[in-house]
Amino acid sequence: MNQESASPTEWLPFLSGGGMMGAMMRAHDWSASPLGHPRTWPQALRTTVGLMLNSKFPMFVAWGGELGFLYNDSYIAILGDKHPTALGRRFHDVWAEIWLDIHPLVVRALKGEASYMDRLPLRMRRHGYDEDTWFRFSYSPVRDEDGTVAGMFCACVEMTGEVLAQRYREEENERLVTLFEQAPGIIAVLRGPDHVFELTNRSYLQLVGHRALVGKAVRDALPEVKGQGFFELLDHVYQTGQPFVGHAVPLRVQRDRDAPLEERFIDFVYQPIHDQHGKVSGIFVEGSDVTARKRIEDELRAANRQKDQFLAMLAHELRNPLAPITTAAQLLQRGQMDAPGIQRASDIIARQAQHMTSLVNDLLDVSRVTRGQVTITREALEVREIVGAAVEQVRPLMDARGHELHCEIASGTLRVEGDRTRLVQVVSNILNNAAKYTTPGGCIVLSACIEAGDVRVAVRDNGQGIDPPILPYIFDLFIQAERTPDRSQGGLGLGLALVKSLAVLHGGRVEAHSEGLGKGSEFVVYLPCLAAAPEAGPRRLDVQSRGARGLKVLVVDDNVDAAQMLGTLLEMNGYEVKVEYDGKGALASALQAPPDVALLDIGLPDIDGHELARRLRAMPETTQAMLVALTGYGQEEDRQRAHHAGFDHHMAKPADLAKLLELLAAVAV
Incomplete structure (x- = not known):
């Protein structure tokens, strides 16, 4: 009895200490355990349990035929909710959910063979739900006193946290590699003083061409870059x-x-990579291929330079005719000139004003063509007639410069479909260009023939030629083959741009050829050939004035000088003219003396010309009058607005007097 009442440590010294599990084993009811009471445990088991209980490493022992389960304090966390009921139970019952995974290892241990597993995945149920776990452990056989394997011993570490952390790192690394690979910028990592490629991304390979780079020194991988300064920069970054x-x-x-x-x-950017000692161990390369942006910037800068050059040319070209106009006007103001002098001054003013009008018309043509606002009237045309009309326009300049013009027109039919006025403009522009840039007394050849289904119209000269760098851009806006301070050839550099645009509108194309400066040039226009004979169109009838006497004309313009001069010109042609300078005055005049024709400026100070036209149309006295918009607004939309406002005709300033008289003559018929 004394022994039964004694404390367990007195007769079970191997259970002394051992922390919580030691205390539990001393107080545990072992009647239901396959291990029996600790008093009956063999010495080998007692020794193993004593070692296990006093270890801080997670351990368990499975002993006997049914592998009764014993464990220490450090193993409690691994058991989870299985503690404390796992104590003394069968190993199989404790870990039934993973038995198929560990049973082969248990068998090996019981056969006397130890095993070691690292990060073995096990799906456990220890907290009321299934969870994936990973363990590093060893199973070792435990022998009894006679050397027979009577159980097994396990020392283990749960690696779940570390495995999940490693997986997360790997996933992050994969994500970073994917981002690295798919990054729009160029990225590379170079290692060592020889700058060996460690990593490159897709954009880097697109820049240098798809080739094997990783593991190669940069000088070996990209030999063609030698001498461009990049290798030297890498050396400098690595060294400094x-x-x-x-x-x-x-x-x-x-x-x-x-x-x-x-x-x-x-x-x-070449960014040095430092190791843990602060020493440069590599270079991180990051950047972008900005070729497209650079080319756009260069084009914009070139366009800006062209704009500045054009504005300078425009100022020069407008000042040139203004100088003689101003001088002639001042001479006329003095009133001391005789009749021939007055005639010369008047001719100068008219000629220079016509030159200014031509410049402005060129600008308007370019604006309309580049904005796609030119309407092509298509009809079947004979190229001989187009060439003849163009030669007639340019003949005065040819004769003035003493050029010899040869026309080589192929026999047979040369028909195209297009707008007669615009095609004459195309041919006259390249003829005019040849005349301007060929020294006096030069030779110019105009040819036309059929070539590969197109009508080929070419102008060849023996003039100054074209510098090769200019040739690819000769049809661009504001380009001239020579830009000299004296601007001796004049012009705004618009003619050839118009030639190209109009040719394209007709389904054609243009070419320019020159062997260089001083070797002449050739401009060629190709237009689709029209095989079928054109239908005869209606004859154009010239309107002849049958007398202007009695026709009343109202001129309305807030520019007093312009209104008075136009009125004087009309009076000299026999018309009865009334001049007003604003909308209200025009309405009052129309009520007092209703006109047959009203020439109205659009930009009036009180009532704009469109509103004035609507009011005149609404008045019984002027509802049948012919209304002509005479304005500086010459775009197609301006013509349409004028038509909607009630105007019969639209003429851009300065008005072509011949066309204006033709309109008035039609009313006077």
Whole structure:
């Protein structure tokens, strides 16, 4: 009895200490356990349990034929909700959910063979739900006193947290690699003083061409870059530890095998990579291929230069005719000139005003063509007639410069479909260009023939030729083959741009050829050939004035000088003219003396010309009058607005007097 009442540690010294599990084993009811009471445990088991209880490493022992389960304090966390009921139970019952995974290892241990597993995945149910776990552990056989394997011993570490952390790191690394690979910018990592490629992304390979780079030194991987300064920059960054930033730096690289070097432009950063000791161990390369942006910027700068040059040319070209106009006007103001002098001054003013009108018309033509606002009237045309009309227009300039013009027109039919006025403009522009840029007494050849289904119209000269760098841009706006301070040839550099635009509108194309400065040039226009004979169109009848006497004309313009001079011209042609300078005065005049024709400016100070036209149309006295918009607004939309306002005709300032008299003559018939 004394022994029964004694404390367990007195007769079970191997259970002394052992923390919580030691205390539980001392107080545990072992009647239902396959292990029996600890008093009956063999010495080998007692020794193993004593070692286990006093270890801080998670451990368990499975002993006997049914593998009764014993464990220490550190193993409690692994058991989860299975503690404390797992104590003394069968190993199989404790870990039934993973038995199929661990049973082969248990069998090996019981056969005397130890095993070691690292990060073995096990799906456990220890907190009321299934969870994926990973363990590092060893199973070792435990022998009894006679050397027979009577159980097994396990020391283990749960690796679940570490495995999940590693998985997260791997996923993050994969995500970063994906981001690295798919990044729109160029990225590369270079290692060591030889700058060996460790990583490159897709954009980097697109820049330099798809080739094997990783593991190669940069000088070996990109030999064509030698001499461009990049290798030297890498050496400097590696040696000094100072980053380098480059903007729009040109790089000539062979992007395809056997292809010539291609120039690209890159923004980039060479950022040194430091190791744990602060020493440079590599270079991180990051940047962007900015070739497209650089080319756009260059084009914009070139366009801006062309704009500035054009504005300078425009100022020069407008001042040239203004100078003689101003001088002639001042001479006329003095009133001391005789009749021949007055005639000369008047001729100068008229001629220079016509030149200014031509300049403005060129500008308006370019504006309309480039904005797609030119309407082509298509009809079947004979190229001989177009060439003849163009030669007639340019003949005065040809004769003035003493040029010899040869026309070589192929026999047979040369028909095209298009707008007669615009095609005459095309041919006259290239003829005019040849006349201007050929020294006096030069030879110009105009030819027309059929070539590969097109009508080929060409103008060849023996003039100054075209500098090769200018040739690809000769049909661009504001381009001239020579830009000299004296501007001896004049013009705004618009003629050839119009030629190209109008040719394209007719389904054609243009070419320019020259072997260089001083070797002449040739401009060629190709237009689709029209095989079928054109139908006879209605004859144009010239309107002849049958007398202007008695026709009343109202001129309305807030520009007093312009109104008075136009009125004087009309009076000299026999018309009865009334001049007003604003809308209210015009309405009052129309009520007092209703006109047959009203010439109205649009930009009036009180009532704009469109509203004035509507009011005149609404008045019984002027409802049948012919209304003509005479304005500086000459675009197609301006013509349409005038038509909707009630105007019969629209004429751009300065008015062509012949056309105006033709209109008035039709009313006087």
